[in-house]
Amino acid sequence: MRVLVTGATGRVGANMVRRLVTAGADVKAMVLPGDPLRSKLSPFPDIEIVEADLGDQPAIDAACKNVTHVVHLAAQLIRGDTPVDRFYDVNAFGTLRLLEGVVHAGGPIERFVLASSDGTYRPGAPPAVPLTEDAPQEPADYYGTGKLLGELILRNHAAQYDIPFSITRFATVVSPEEAGDMFRLGFWRRVLSWQALGKDCHIWQLFDGQPNLLKILDAQAGEAAGDTAVGLTGPDGAPWTLSLLDVRDAVDGLYLALTEPEAVGHAFNLAASRPTSHDEGAAVIADAYGVPKLMIEMPMAHHLELDIRRARTMLGFEPRCEFRDAISEFGPW
Ligand SMILES: NC(=O)c1ccc[n+]([C@@H]2O[C@H](COP(=O)([O-])OP(=O)(O)OC[C@H]3O[C@@H](n4cnc5c(N)ncnc54)[C@H](O)[C@@H]3O)[C@@H](O)[C@H]2O)c1
Incomplete structure (x- = not known):
């Protein structure tokens, strides 16, 4: 398994690289050119690091060469003064460019996993409690709409080009450092x-x-x-x-979405067990x-609560961490 991980220096990405390396996968980590967080990947001397912005099709095409699996984590998250078009350019069209990169690479892709979000369910006023994957996705904000467009673009490309895909919708991700x-x-x-x-x-x-x-x-x-x-x-x-998702459970869920045959064609909420x-x-x-x-x-x-029964029954996802587990691994404030 040769896996391209986008957003590899991120909160989830660096942990996903660790998860994959531990599982014996061959990892290609995609990072932004000049990424100041690149040193987060220095514990993994055997991985290949490629630089590409999700706006740069030729660089993405190069990153997608000779990979069998993709874990797409790179995204524009919610940050104060982010221009509106950036949410769409990175989260929607960036996903499209990555899928085009996979198509241009020509080799059969065995799995494309997209990290999506509880933000696609209108987090300020969720349509149901708890939210199943079938709840209406009507985000009414730029980030959530960009992530939802990413999901739709993936489904369309998967149908056009027979790409086996899976979508994970994360609850708020908690890392022990934060x-x-x-x-x-x-x-x-x-x-x-x-x-x-x-x-x-x-x-x-x-x-x-x-x-x-x-x-x-x-x-x-x-x-x-x-x-x-x-x-x-x-x-x-x-x-x-609110549902939280420890970053260690997030990468376990992603790994199952990447490797379990049952995951293909489905979206899965990922969150702590309660x-x-x-x-x-x-x-x-x-x-x-x-x-x-x-x-x-x-x-x-x-x-804002996510129902995770689908991930449990179809993927065998069993989250191990509660909020207190993230705290217990962290020093004084
Ligand atoms: N953190 C959360 O609470 C949360 C909740 C739900 C979903 N998600 C999703 O999970 C995924 C990972 O989130 P995270 O918390 O690790 O985010 P993060 O901000 O820590 O990491 C994002 C990564 O994307 C990269 N990136 C940003 N713009 C890019 C571009 N134009 N080209 C290439 N790379 C770019 C950044 O360099 C970084 O490595 C994202 O897709 C996010 O939408 C996160």
């Missing part, structure tokens, strides 16, 4: 400040028509320090919930870092 930042007062200040972005925020439906949420948070937090463990509740006091409630998330942070815990009431409820 998990200690979550469920903190400072973290929620950042998230709620997105309300000021209006419809430029990927979860704008959650904030739409609400009063100033940052003010509500700060009024209840009082003098609490920014590192205080904080979870949010709805007006009935019930904690918000959603994390904000009460639990804040308690984990409070215990691990010895900080006080606060629950703060918001005027609305929010639940």
Whole structure:
């Protein structure tokens, strides 16, 4: 198995390279030209590294030569001032260019796996709880729509060129290096400040028509320090919930999507075995870092939960990590 991994220096990508190398696969890692994170690949001296931007068809064509499998992780994620067209250029047309690269390479491709997102299910106001893969995908933001277009373009090319494909839709990915930042007062200040972005925020439906949420948070937090463990509740006091996906489970799921015959032609939600409630998330942070815990009431409820039964039954996906496992591998904040 000779696997091209795009986005190989990313949060998921570098872990996927490790997963594949451990499994004995021959890895070609695609990185952006001049990528400052390229040193993340130095623990893997035996892999081949190729430079290509998803906007550069000739470079992509070269990257796609002599590979039997593709794991497509490269993407434009949600970043403050990203120009709108970039989400489509990277996540939709970049996927098209990569598929064209596979076609131009001419060799039979045994599996093309696309990493997609819970963001395709309208994360600010999900159409169902929990979300199965059959839930409507109506994202109404640029990132989610770009990822959904990537899925559609893949399905079209797969049908045109007989490419065996699989799609994984990740919950919010948590890596041990970053998990200690979550469920903190400072973290929620950042998230709620997105309300000021209006419809430029990927979860704008959650904030739409609400009063100033940052003010509500700060009024209840009082003098609490920014590192205080904080979870949010709805007006009935019930904690918000969200599905998380430890990066180690993400790469296990990707590996199954890449290798299991049953995966072909299907999309799979990937998440931890159960959603994390904000009460639990804040308690984990409070215990691990010895900080006080606060629950703060918001005027609305929010639940973004992925149903993973399809991945379990068809792929044998069995996530091993909960939020607390990511924290326990991380040092003090
Ligand atoms: N992180 C999450 O919470 C999350 C949730 C759902 C889905 N996903 C999806 O999972 C995948 C991996 O996400 P991640 O968290 O590792 O992201 P990341 O931002 O850490 O990594 C993205 C990678 O893509 C590369 N990249 C960006 N633009 C590129 C371009 N124009 N050409 C070539 N490479 C480019 C970057 O260099 C980086 O290596 C993405 O497809 C993302 O949409 C992530």
